[in-house]
Amino acid sequence: MPNYIRAFVPGGTFFFTLNLLERRRRLLTNHSDDLRIVFADARRRRPFTIDAIFVLPDHLHSVWTLPVGDGDFSTRWHDIKAWFSARIPKHERLSSCRARKGERGIWQRRFWEHRIRDEDDLRRHIDYVHYNPIKHGHVSRLVDWPYSSFHRYVKAELYPPHWAADDVVKELALE
Secondary structure (H helix, E strand, O other): OOOOOOOOOOOOEEEEEEEEOOOOOOHHHHOHHHHHHHHHHHHHHOOOEEEEEEEOOOEEEEEEEOOOOOOOHHHHHHHHHHHHHHHOOOOOOOOHHHHHHOOOOOEOOOOEEEEOOOHHHHHHHHHHHHHHHHHOOOOOOHHHOOOEOHHHHHHOOOOOOOOOOOHHHHHHHHO
């Protein structure tokens, strides 16, 4: 069994990627209201700041900042994934291993995290988060994708409504 080493940085800022187990399913956008509810519950129980987020049908990217003295993002993600799964009707196929453990077949077991190192790294990752609906071909204009913090950034005048990523972000998106 792999030994995953997480970046435990109290008060740190992190970029995350979470995927559905079956990437062809559209659960995250089809159940976006449920996802919003579980995020709000998670933030009420164990506060954190969502600096940026976008949700596609089968995966999501997010940038969070944790409170000073708190580096536990894993428990927060565990809760979000479990609470979301509990709200979704049971229609997925289960492997014998997942059935034996009483797990749902909604999410991939793990997630990917990257500790944000500096302001430039933060800007590039927030831009990457917001560029993803274009990268995946869901829209040609970001203002047309409703499941994104991009709209909050436009309202705060941090991005113009017609923004599209610079070449550095587009190169990241191709990796």
